[in-house]
């Protein structure tokens with residue numbers, strides 16, 4: 649039996665359904681012997697996430713919409729008897745129209761919303777949960793290449809991911825003295841509910857498979873297994889990093905002509 653995470657407790661925010669990247673991370677964590685706590689975003693997701701928790705063998709399921717400070721405070725209260733080792737932040741949101749029209753037309757409200765849910769929440773969640781990581785631990789989040797390169801229609805989400813990646817570095821600096829590491833996994837495109845909101849997402853999937861060194865798209869289980877590395881003691885020297893799990897796509901410049 650694999651036991652890279654035996655004796656560790658992980659809280660995973662962002663499981664919405666079986667296709668969620670957070671679900672693949674939870675599967676890898678359970679396989680490696682972690683105790684897993686899931687959160688859901690409001691009543692709408694409660695039943696689904698409770699069912700998924702049963703399938704996964706997750707221990708607890710708690711409510712938390714990260715945009716509501718009172719729900720984050722209630723989460724901390726509910727966790728007061730827990731010793732957390734790993735926090736997985738797998739949350740993002742932007743208005744659908746901001747992921748289809750030209751970036752220059754992004755509204756102020758759409759910009760603020762994308763940044764609040766997708767970037768600021770890593771800061772608020774880290775601030776709330778780090779005190780429960782008494783023996784140190786690992787915080788990780790999910791990002792995308794659109795933070796550093798222009799990807800068609802990724803738009804305001806790319807800007808929010810840039811803020812998220814910078815936040816990873818500042819949080820790693822703040823929390824290092826407590827032996828809490830903070831990293832991001834930059835996953836290749838994966839067909840999930842959130843990704844379907846991006847116009848022409850299937851063209852991105854096809855384009856990546858055609859160009860990536862591994863000549864295919866990213867399997868969510870590969871992200872889950874990298875999350876195991878970062879959450880486990882194997883990753884003990886790694887903090888403030890963005891690790892690409894993308895079949896190698898990000899290294900490519902120009903595709904060789906046929």
Ligand code: 0WD
Pocket residue numbers: 661662663664665667668669670688689712713714715737738739740741765790791792793834835836837838839840841842843
């Ligand atoms: O290609 C992809 N799918 C990639 C995703 C490539 C690289 C990175 N990512 C990132 C996303 O940007 C996100 O940060 O991975 C993370 C997880 O995204 P996902 O697994 O692709 O998408 P999904 O299954 O939809 O999970 C995101 C979840 C929400 O799901 P819905 O579908 O209900 O919007 O984020 C959660 C929610 O569960 N979420 C919130 N949770 C708490 N409070 C909130 C909120 N306010 N808003 C969204």
